[in-house]
Amino acid sequence: MTVRPVAQALRDAGLRPTRQRLSVLQSLRDRPDAVTAQDLHAELRGAGASIGLTTVYRTLTALADAGLLDVFTRDSEQAFRRCGTVHHHHLVCETCNKVEELSAAEVEDWVHHAADRHGFEVTGHRADIFGICSECR
Amino acid sequence: MTVRPVAQALRDAGLRPTRQRLSVLQSLRDRPDAVTAQDLHAELRGAGASIGLTTVYRTLTALADAGLLDVFTRDSEQAFRRCGTVHHHHLVCETCNKVEELSAAEVEDWVHHAADRHGFEVTGHRADIFGICSECR
DNA sequence: GCGCCAGTTGATAATGATTGTCAAGAGCAT
DNA sequence: ATGCTCTTGACAATCATTATCAACTGGCGC
Ligand SMILES: [Zn+2]
Ligand SMILES: [Zn+2]
Ligand SMILES: [Zn+2]
Ligand SMILES: [Zn+2]
Numbered sequence: 153m154t155v156r157p158v159a160q161a162l163r164d165a166g167l168r169p170t171r172q173r174l175s176v177l178q179s180l181r182d183r184p185d186a187v188t189a190q191d192l193h194a195e196l197r198g199a200g201a202s203i204g205l206t207t208v209y210r211t212l213t214a215l216a217d218a219g220l221l222d223v224f225t226r227d228s229e230q231a232f233r234r235c236g237t238v239h240h241h242h243l244v245c246e247t248c249n250k251v252e253e254l255s256a257a258e259v260e261d262w263v264h265h266a267a268d269r270h271g272f273e274v275t276g277h278r279a280d281i282f283g284i285c286s287e288c289r
Numbered sequence: 290m291t292v293r294p295v296a297q298a299l300r301d302a303g304l305r306p307t308r309q310r311l312s313v314l315q316s317l318r319d320r321p322d323a324v325t326a327q328d329l330h331a332e333l334r335g336a337g338a339s340i341g342l343t344t345v346y347r348t349l350t351a352l353a354d355a356g357l358l359d360v361f362t363r364d365s366e367q368a369f370r371r372c373g374t375v376h377h378h379h380l381v382c383e384t385c386n387k388v389e390e391l392s393a394a395e396v397e398d399w400v401h402h403a404a405d406r407h408g409f410e411v412t413g414h415r416a417d418i419f420g421i422c423s424e425c426r
Numbered sequence: 427g428c429g430c431c432a433g434t435t436g437a438t439a440a441t442g443a444t445t446g447t448c449a450a451g452a453g454c455a456t
Numbered sequence: 457a458t459g460c461t462c463t464t465g466a467c468a469a470t471c472a473t474t475a476t477c478a479a480c481t482g483g484c485g486c
Binding site for chain 2: 271276
């Protein structure tokens, strides 16, 4: 019941729903924070799962390429998070790494106006807010 | 004449204006793009300057810490650019790495409203637009 | 149910950017 | 000039990430 949609998400991404991939996507779906490949590997191992570090890296990268995960750069390492598939921005807690997804029409407008004004063809944009969440204060 | 203000900027940052630091800051002041430590080192060497890679790394990091440079993450490496000291955002060309500085009141408003709405205490934010500049098209 | 085979895994080695080390060198105040 | 502290740079060490490649597995055809 809880594994079904996860397996389907993998299939849709052209990835076989293996035990390892399921455990990665599974553990990612219920957490609100962004996590590092190294950290996730340690947690999965600590929870008794059998999975190699290389596989965690590969799975996270594949899922990110498929658009299922968003990538954050934290202290020169990459952290991943299961985010919605529609365009959004982020509000990130620098203490617990929790991420809130935000939509912002004013930002989208700004992006296009600014790019037009400078003769740029937009290929993408990113707008993230960093702070401390109420629980961490 | 052209070296005077650069030397002063270094002093203001609590750094001795050495030959190496001057050449780094100097070469950064007239370029519109963000550059990597490795690339800058190669360019300086190619231009006949004598400077070690370690020093380039250290200088760029020190200048960034002092607020004189902005840091960009490009393909998991750091690129630096001499930006203005007042808060701004970026319009980055993904082909030539040229950067335009942008100010955006609507973004600033969004930042504070969104953070308030979610009970976050803001520590910072970043809003960058990626695209292709008119010259690169 | 079984065999096949392309897709996956994971221990290990390799990569490559960045940082640590430390002896030699260079600002700058006296 | 002298001294003292800050700086440099060749070199070694880190460390996250990626490449290898032989062993393993999911799922389709039989
Ligand atoms: Zn928090
Ligand atoms: Zn947006
Ligand atoms: Zn360009
Ligand atoms: Zn801003």
